[in-house]
Amino acid sequence: GERVWSLASFDIGRRLGGGSFANVFLAREKKSKFIVALKVLLKKDIKQKNLELQVIREIDIQAHLIHPNILRLYEYFHDESRIYMILEFAPKGSVYSKLLECPNKRFSEGVAGVYVAQIADALHYCHSKKVIHRDIKPGNLLLGQNEEIKLADFGWSVHGPSSRRSTQCGTLDYLSPEVVLGKTYNEKVDLWSLGVVCYEFLTGKTPFDCSNSHGICKKISKGQFSVPSFVSNEAKDLIRKLIVLEPDSRLDSIGVLEHPWILKHKTS
Numbered sequence: 001g002e003r004v005w006s007l008a009s010f011d012i013g014r015r016l017g018g019g020s021f022a023n024v025f026l027a028r029e030k031k032s033k034f035i036v037a038l039k040v041l042l043k044k045d046i047k048q049k050n051l052e053l054q055v056i057r058e059i060d061i062q063a064h065l066i067h068p069n070i071l072r073l074y075e076y077f078h079d080e081s082r083i084y085m086i087l088e089f090a091p092k093g094s095v096y097s098k099l100l101e102c103p104n105k106r107f108s109e110g111v112a113g114v115y116v117a118q119i120a121d122a123l124h125y126c127h128s129k130k131v132i133h134r135d136i137k138p139g140n141l142l143l144g145q146n147e148e149i150k151l152a153d154f155g156w157s158v159h160g161p162s163s164r165r166s167t168q169c170g171t172l173d174y175l176s177p178e179v180v181l182g183k184t185y186n187e188k189v190d191l192w193s194l195g196v197v198c199y200e201f202l203t204g205k206t207p208f209d210c211s212n213s214h215g216i217c218k219k220i221s222k223g224q225f226s227v228p229s230f231v232s233n234e235a236k237d238l239i240r241k242l243i244v245l246e247p248d249s250r251l252d253s254i255g256v257l258e259h260p261w262i263l264k265h266k267t268s
């Protein structure tokens with residue numbers, strides 16, 4: 001039968017990440033010694049921002065997604081003041097941190113190609129279930145035991161940096177023009193963001209980099225960017241087929257998985 005979960009079921013370890021809304025801790029389930037990540041949300045914060053329904057919807061969405069490149073949400077429970085989400089532990093941290101540690105803050109085309117293929121796999125699965133992630137960015141891409149991508153944090157963004165490190169909270173860099181312009185949008189927003197992430201993996205910069213958010217919004221709505229010459233023509237071709245203003249003209253996840261640059265780097 002279904003177990004009843006409580007905080008007492010876990011030994012709590014170090015804090016893995018945090019924002020003003022939520023904190024994530026390393027945790028070990030006492031009976032099985034199974035290591036998880038415990039995401040803790042304060043009910044009063046959620047109530048203040050009328051996010052109860054969103055939290056329930058996001059939990060419901062993520063609990064039903066089972067894919068090797070999507071971080072599992074195993075269970076959730078709550079007590080009088082907090083909601084707890086029992087998440088899969090990704091032992092190699094985030095792609096955001098890994099990117100910062102690389103020389104020139106960028107990956108080789110081989111590494112980038114494998115990551116983009118795995119993100120496209122995860123998006124194909126999500127989109128087949130009509131789930132839009134809406135927040136694809138390196139900070140929401142974690143790494144499993146074998147350095148495989150684990151797409152995390154469905155529609156639930158971290159608000160306000162609590163750690164001094166410049167996390168990517170509230171960044172506009174990955175937003176699609178339709179979202180920036182407040183238009184209706186579909187799952188193609190994730191393919192735009194994948195294009196921005198692919199560009200960043202290969203160059204160490206974002207395509208619409210600008211000192212202020214107004215400037216970024218303007219550049220995004222124009223969709224104008226240039227790709228440095230050290231990026232291969234095949235990779236450039238994929239980026240130019242994802243960072244496209246018209247959502248319906250963007251490649252879909254299958255189109256990404258069948259692109260020559262991806263086929264070249266897919267480990268299989």
Ligand SMILES: CC[C@@H](NC(=O)c1cc2[nH]nc(NC(=O)c3ccc(N4CCN(C)CC4)cc3)c2s1)c1ccccc1
Nearest residue numbers: 016017018019022037088089090091092093140152153158
């Ligand atoms: C995706 C953001 C979201 N995070 C999760 O849900 C998260 C869920 C989840 N599962 N496992 C994680 N792993 C880590 O956070 C982690 C970080 C650094 C690690 N190190 C490994 C070795 N290395 C040498 C140094 C670093 C290892 C694991 C995270 S984060 C979030 C949401 C709200 C508040 C904070 C964070």
